[in-house]
Amino acid sequence: MSLLEIENLSLAIGGTPILKGVDLAIAPGEVVGLVGESGSGKSMTALTIMRLLPYLARAEGRVAFDGIDILGATEDQMCALRGDDIGMVFQEPMTALNPVKTIGEQVAEGIRWHTRANRAEAEDRARKILDRVGLPEAKFPLSRYPHELSGGQRQRVVIAIACALKPKLLIADEPTTALDVVLQAQILDLLRDLVRENRMGLLLISHDLAVVTEMADRLTILSHGEVTEAGDTARTLSEQQHPYTRELALASMHVPARPKPHLAGSAKPLLEVEGVGRDYPGRRISLFRPAQPISAVDDVSLTIEPAQSVALVGRSGCGKSTLARMILALDKPTTGTIRFRGEAITGKPESALRPARRDMQVVFQDPYGSFDPRQKVEKLVAEPLHLLERQPAKAERREMVAHALHEVGLGPRDMDKYPHEFSGGQRQRLSIARAIITRPKLVVADEPVSALDVSIRAQILDLFAELNQKLGIAYLFITHDLTVARAFADEVLVMHEGKIVERGRAAEVLDHPRSEPAQALVSAMPDLHRAIARRLQEQG
Amino acid sequence: MTMRIDLPEETLAGVLAKAFGNRSFVIGLVITLLVVAVALVSFLWTPSDVTRLVIADKTQSPSHVHWFGTDHFGRDILSMIMVGARNSIAVALVAVGIGMGIGVPLGAFAAARGGMVDEALMRVNDLVFAFPALLSAIMITAIFGPGAVNAIIAIGIFNIPVFARVARAGALAIWPREFILAARAAGKGMTRISIEHILPNIATLLLVQGTIQFALGILAEAGLSYVGLGAQPPMPSWGRMLFDAQTRMVTAPWMAIFPGMAIVITVLGLNLLGDGIADILDPKSRRRR
Numbered sequence: 001m002s003l004l005e006i007e008n009l010s011l012a013i014g015g016t017p018i019l020k021g022v023d024l025a026i027a028p029g030e031v032v033g034l035v036g037e038s039g040s041g042k043s044m045t046a047l048t049i050m051r052l053l054p055y056l057a058r059a060e061g062r063v064a065f066d067g068i069d070i071l072g073a074t075e076d077q078m079c080a081l082r083g084d085d086i087g088m089v090f091q092e093p094m095t096a097l098n099p100v101k102t103i104g105e106q107v108a109e110g111i112r113w114h115t116r117a118n119r120a121e122a123e124d125r126a127r128k129i130l131d132r133v134g135l136p137e138a139k140f141p142l143s144r145y146p147h148e149l150s151g152g153q154r155q156r157v158v159i160a161i162a163c164a165l166k167p168k169l170l171i172a173d174e175p176t177t178a179l180d181v182v183l184q185a186q187i188l189d190l191l192r193d194l195v196r197e198n199r200m201g202l203l204l205i206s207h208d209l210a211v212v213t214e215m216a217d218r219l220t221i222l223s224h225g226e227v228t229e230a231g232d233t234a235r236t237l238s239e240q241q242h243p244y245t246r247e248l249a250l251a252s253m254h255v256p257a258r259p260k261p262h263l264a265g266s267a268k269p270l271l272e273v274e275g276v277g278r279d280y281p282g283r284r285i286s287l288f289r290p291a292q293p294i295s296a297v298d299d300v301s302l303t304i305e306p307a308q309s310v311a312l313v314g315r316s317g318c319g320k321s322t323l324a325r326m327i328l329a330l331d332k333p334t335t336g337t338i339r340f341r342g343e344a345i346t347g348k349p350e351s352a353l354r355p356a357r358r359d360m361q362v363v364f365q366d367p368y369g370s371f372d373p374r375q376k377v378e379k380l381v382a383e384p385l386h387l388l389e390r391q392p393a394k395a396e397r398r399e400m401v402a403h404a405l406h407e408v409g410l411g412p413r414d415m416d417k418y419p420h421e422f423s424g425g426q427r428q429r430l431s432i433a434r435a436i437i438t439r440p441k442l443v444v445a446d447e448p449v450s451a452l453d454v455s456i457r458a459q460i461l462d463l464f465a466e467l468n469q470k471l472g473i474a475y476l477f478i479t480h481d482l483t484v485a486r487a488f489a490d491e492v493l494v495m496h497e498g499k500i501v502e503r504g505r506a507a508e509v510l511d512h513p514r515s516e517p518a519q520a521l522v523s524a525m526p527d528l529h530r531a532i533a534r535r536l537q538e539q540g
Numbered sequence: 541m542t543m544r545i546d547l548p549e550e551t552l553a554g555v556l557a558k559a560f561g562n563r564s565f566v567i568g569l570v571i572t573l574l575v576v577a578v579a580l581v582s583f584l585w586t587p588s589d590v591t592r593l594v595i596a597d598k599t600q601s602p603s604h605v606h607w608f609g610t611d612h613f614g615r616d617i618l619s620m621i622m623v624g625a626r627n628s629i630a631v632a633l634v635a636v637g638i639g640m641g642i643g644v645p646l647g648a649f650a651a652a653r654g655g656m657v658d659e660a661l662m663r664v665n666d667l668v669f670a671f672p673a674l675l676s677a678i679m680i681t682a683i684f685g686p687g688a689v690n691a692i693i694a695i696g697i698f699n700i701p702v703f704a705r706v707a708r709a710g711a712l713a714i715w716p717r718e719f720i721l722a723a724r725a726a727g728k729g730m731t732r733i734s735i736e737h738i739l740p741n742i743a744t745l746l747l748v749q750g751t752i753q754f755a756l757g758i759l760a761e762a763g764l765s766y767v768g769l770g771a772q773p774p775m776p777s778w779g780r781m782l783f784d785a786q787t788r789m790v791t792a793p794w795m796a797i798f799p800g801m802a803i804v805i806t807v808l809g810l811n812l813l814g815d816g817i818a819d820i821l822d823p824k825s826r827r828r829r
Contacts, residue, residue, distance in 0.1 A: 325721075328725050350727070357725065360725075361726075364718045366718055370719050371722075383723060386727070386728070431722075434722070434726075
């Protein structure tokens, strides 16, 4: 018998249809993956099961959990279910925990509420489950606050809260999207073990096909609120009967075509980074001892040649972004020098940096945060133009903006829109248009595709490749995603705890990593081909 | 992916529709417009001349000739309230202008520079803020003499740290955002970023604070003229009318009731307006409604 049965579920919010006739079933101990792009209704399906829908949402159809009709249940019945029989893990570990309560209190809260246990008992159980998720009390006492933990540790706390009462069903909504690949592998292992131990049903929601393939027995693919294909994971993905399934699988493994890969050693270096380090003031432990500075970047050297594409990979917090900011002269290195076209940019006043800034632009990760919401596209894309020696007239400026928009695949009519009128992928195109409008020699891209859906990601990678070929722009790609590095880079640098631990040609580093951090990254990387092959093998 | 329910698009029509669905905004706006209209009408017409004293008509209770009664010099209270509104609004408006004009650039500059400059500026701010507004106003008028202009300056100075703090807090929240980093990578300096990106993004915050300071300015002006440091006779002002009414509370209560009501209603209206604007423009409160 199924634990959860969803039949013909339709959902509309304020008259806009979100879900159309969704069917889904989960048996005890089974892992079901729910895959789809953003806006396909994945999260809404999860919220319907929890009955945590936004105001004005109307659901029709049948949702039965363990014999209880969810859509018809009273709020009191739902309160008894939530957190007890159904647990939920959210995507963002930074915001899913209450910052002013200790982790012990937050885990014990649900236990006390649902079991009427007293404080001591609840804390005892909280201690056990935190130990189970890999936060033993000796190292992580219950009195820790969320901000004292790293992202991965926080996600473990969230999982502990969700699993504290041994729920029959766990819903994990993009549980690893905000984490780097090594942490992702660890969290997925933990979820897999918990499912096995408690015979829990797991609904794993993700946009990452490779992650779902590694985890799920069956999968359901959602597109625009409709189920396009559902069934056994390995078979669905190996046969790819529905065109949308094929599209998704292709996009996940997309490698942009670069007819002319860069040949190293052919030219004078464009960017030289020599022995650069950056220390941040540390926290004072004792009143009588000076604070020990924390070193975010430690003695890093690298060079980038014109039109060369270099990927800087590493786990989150390894100092990648700090290094990028120093290269862009947005932060000052503590030691070392950075030279751009042979001229030092470290220690120069802002006015002397103008020529360097003109030839060096940036694309950020978050397409939602990197635009001023109150300005129109024309002004936003034209922002770097004021670096030019001669200020273009208004008509000429519009012309330049239109040209830049054209190069990234947008139309001149988009100039008079505000950023919120664009989708995530389009905004990333705008971001690229802004970066290339001054015809720079180097573009630093900080995780430019990790916030995007797979199909959009493929398009943006293609665009980067095209601009590299057409305009001869050199890239410094900062990423924790090795497929991006493999797809794109001539050279890969692996960074770990502020140091560069390995460097070499992309294929070499990624196929035969020598250093331990590089090996950890490569082995943790979810790979769709490998995952499907393994699943097929298991089934014989 | 995450649920990204984009907020409804902020078109002018959308904002207006939301505004007129908000009760406190509508009531506050009606009251404020009414007070402003009364002040404007007083330039053209008042029921009787407020500078002419008719001793024979002194302390008359409200009647169809003098709707709100007359004071101890026989002046028409309604006319005095109308002319007084002019004075109150002018003083409060200019004072808010001074506070914004100096406080906002100061706060934005402190946020942009950070470090010691920020620290020093904000501590000086704290010092000004620590003085009770009325007390410092009394000090200023004691030095420079009483009068409407000095009252304006005194209230304006007390507004500066308020706006400096609001602007700095707002700006600090915007500075770490990625679009600021993008602007810096485009080589824009501190001043340019503050004007082009920071100010438009904290404008709504300042608007709400401005409405509240406007109400407080009217109260402060009434307080100053009550102790005789505001507008000087024969120019009528609400605070001075209350002072004159004080000793005649039992014999001529209308002399206190009507100017008192004028102050209460105006301040209430402005506060409602400020609350309403805050509600409409704050994306977090939108869901609740």
